[in-house]
Amino acid sequence: MAATDRSSPPPAKAVVSRTVLRQQIKELLLERILAHQYAPGDRLVETRIAQELGVSQAPVREALRELETLRFVESAPFKGAWVREVSDAELAEIYPIRAALEDVAARAAAERLAGKVAPLEREVRRMAKAKDLHEQVEHDVRFHRLIVEASANARLIELWGSLQVEARTMITALRTGLDPVDIAKRHEPIVDALRLEDADAAGQEIRRHVEDFGRMFMDSREIR
Numbered sequence: 001m002a003a004t005d006r007s008s009p010p011p012a013k014a015v016v017s018r019t020v021l022r023q024q025i026k027e028l029l030l031e032r033i034l035a036h037q038y039a040p041g042d043r044l045v046e047t048r049i050a051q052e053l054g055v056s057q058a059p060v061r062e063a064l065r066e067l068e069t070l071r072f073v074e075s076a077p078f079k080g081a082w083v084r085e086v087s088d089a090e091l092a093e094i095y096p097i098r099a100a101l102e103d104v105a106a107r108a109a110a111e112r113l114a115g116k117v118a119p120l121e122r123e124v125r126r127m128a129k130a131k132d133l134h135e136q137v138e139h140d141v142r143f144h145r146l147i148v149e150a151s152a153n154a155r156l157i158e159l160w161g162s163l164q165v166e167a168r169t170m171i172t173a174l175r176t177g178l179d180p181v182d183i184a185k186r187h188e189p190i191v192d193a194l195r196l197e198d199a200d201a202a203g204q205e206i207r208r209h210v211e212d213f214g215r216m217f218m219d220s221r222e223i224r
Helices: 022-034 046-053 057-069 088-092 094-113 118-128 133-150 154-161 165-176 180-185 188-195 199-220
Strands: 073-076 080-083
Touching: 022 046, 022 057, 022 133, 022 165, 046 057, 057 073, 088 094, 088 199, 094 133, 094 154, 094 165, 094 188, 094 199, 118 133, 118 180, 118 188, 133 154, 133 165, 133 180, 165 199, 188 199
Parallel strands: none
Antiparallel strands: 073 080
16 A cells, blocks of 8 residues: 555654654554544554654664564555555454464473462463553463474464564454453463462463454454
8 A cells, every 4th residue: 555645643742752662653553543542544654753752863773674574554665654444354364373383382381380370370460460461461471482492393483473463463463452450361271270280271261362362452443
């Protein structure tokens, strides 16, 4: 989709610390795209965003590159960057793939963890006490990464990493609007199964967990 001539400024000036990180800028831009504050075809001007946020252009440029990797943004030489039109189906296609990978990972992890789930329990507690969306997503992703890495399957770990789970989890959290306590509780059946070293239950629970979020995401139908 070609960029339109118009360049839409954000509806309200955001208050962001001068020490804002690339990740925070990416999350802010992603939130605006998902909320249609930036519409498909709108130009995303580095200098304007940097000036608004009170940061240099470098972290803005890096954030835009990451959003392009996620296919929310497109760019072209001498034209800059603009918001790409994204469908519900395109955003939802990652859920069944992730569910299948984590099913395999959890079954292997159930044996290798040998019931030692203290690190997972810690992430669930931290998830429930998260002060903001960034912190909630950080602990959510770490929880799932611990299980995937516990599988000790290098190829599976590599494939899971290629799904860009952190950004996808952020998208899910923004769209479903669940609070941190609810999110944390939804991880507990997975921990229980791993504590009992029940590979079948662990696989089933984590698959159900990911698929449920996929269904909730589609039910929100905020993006067309």
